[in-house]
Amino acid sequence: MPHFADGRRILVVDDERSMREFLEIMLQKDGYAVRCAASGTEALNLLREQPFDLVITDIRMKPVDGLEVLRQCKQLSPRTVVIMISAYASTETAVAAMREGAYDYLPKPFKIDEMRRVIQNALKTRGHEVPPHVRQGPLHFGCMIGESPAMKKIYELIERVSATPSNVLITGESGTGKELVAKAIHRRSPRAEKPFVAVNCAGVPEPLIESELFGYRKGAFTGAAVDRKGLVEAAQGGTLFLDEIGELSPSLQVKLLRVVQEKTIRMLGDTADIPVDVRIISATNRDLERMVIDHEFREDLYYRLNVIQLRIPPLRERREDIPLLADYFLAKFSKAFGKDIQKISSYAMDILKQYDFPGNVRELENIIERGVALESSSIILPESLTIATSRRKRHDDQEPLWPILPAQGMNLPSYLAGLEKNLLMQALERSGGSKSKAAQLLGLTLRSFRYRLFKHGLASDESDDLPERKPL
Structure with missing residues (x-):
């Protein structure tokens, strides 16, 4: 069901006309007041003229890209929430956007329901903002x-x-x-x-x-x-x-x-x-x-x-506490490992909130600890989370366990990319860092394995013997 929005103002920024028109029609049907900009320059002019509750901007644009729109938006209107979209977003680009204050990023193509959900959550966040000097922290009761x-x-x-x-x-x-x-x-x-x-x-x-x-x-x-x-x-x-x-x-x-x-x-x-x-x-x-x-x-x-x-209720019966606990464990392990990881992306947090946690708080703690240990950037992204997305079964015949599709759907390309990256890291760890042995564990050629390492930011170059950079 559409969420009708009482005239909340949204600015859509994309140099692709079809995407602008698609988002404009969708958002207007949901009751939002929508303006569109075909470039970063046009978007900045609109932001100077009037305030917006939310900005949805493509990342790859010329001459002013989405990251610059984000930076300028945060200066012109700090309370405006910004969502980044891109067909070419890499992990590094997403991290850069989150560092600059983006609420979330979505890779194209995205599902309509997914975009609606992210917009609604982003606007709720904006509506619940309070000044830092009166902001309450998580409720602690002893430990x-x-x-x-x-x-x-x-x-x-x-x-x-x-x-x-x-x-x-x-x-x-x-x-x-x-x-x-x-x-x-x-x-x-x-x-x-x-x-x-x-x-x-x-x-x-x-x-x-x-x-x-x-x-x-x-x-x-x-x-x-x-x-x-x-x-x-x-x-x-x-x-x-x-x-x-x-x-x-x-x-x-x-x-x-x-x-x-x-x-x-x-x-x-x-x-x-x-x-x-x-x-x-x-x-x-x-x-x-x-x-x-x-x-x-x-x-x-x-x-x-x-x-x-x-x-004591299981964690799935008190999902409101998952963000509080996740942030607590993030601060705990960032300090313990000497890392400067300050945030869990909203999309990663949504994944946590949708998970049933059969191991409860202890399992959440382990997931965040692994995420902090493996993350090389300053933000925990979905691909940093090692979550058992399959229901736990006990069968003597050891039947395979398959992922469970969340009720609201999922971003399949992002999920598969995160799964591939995680398996690459596991193979390297199990092989003691030997790329040839790790490639064998995954049934890949050495060249294909090296290419995938580079694609996920796990290697600095593809090596001379690799094919041209294109999907395998």
């Missing part, structure tokens, strides 16, 4: 970041739960940040000055976890040369966080129940009970209620641990 309604509800629950002595069960998918929630509860509780001890129940081998939790006396078993305090006792007065509680064996569940009910532990090799005062916060990505029904988890322990339950 957590997010301002979606789902996360604000979690923050409210943390504040209410923290003041109570009750045990808490945190549920949610892997990578949602359950330990961060547990730490936030501890830091806001009356126990904040006492220890916070975290135990990954799935990360300790079963023969060792009992001695890790409850400690042991000297001589309790072979190798027990001295007395050793357990992790439960180490949390005395504070909080014991039991991650992946659903992985505990039945025998350990019985011993943990004693801790919860009697507030005592017994060290291995000892006959005396030790009183303990700990608050227990548990976490799991499994369905403990189902495990109780299936007799895989003790019902009495479940209800003792599940006095208050907090469910």
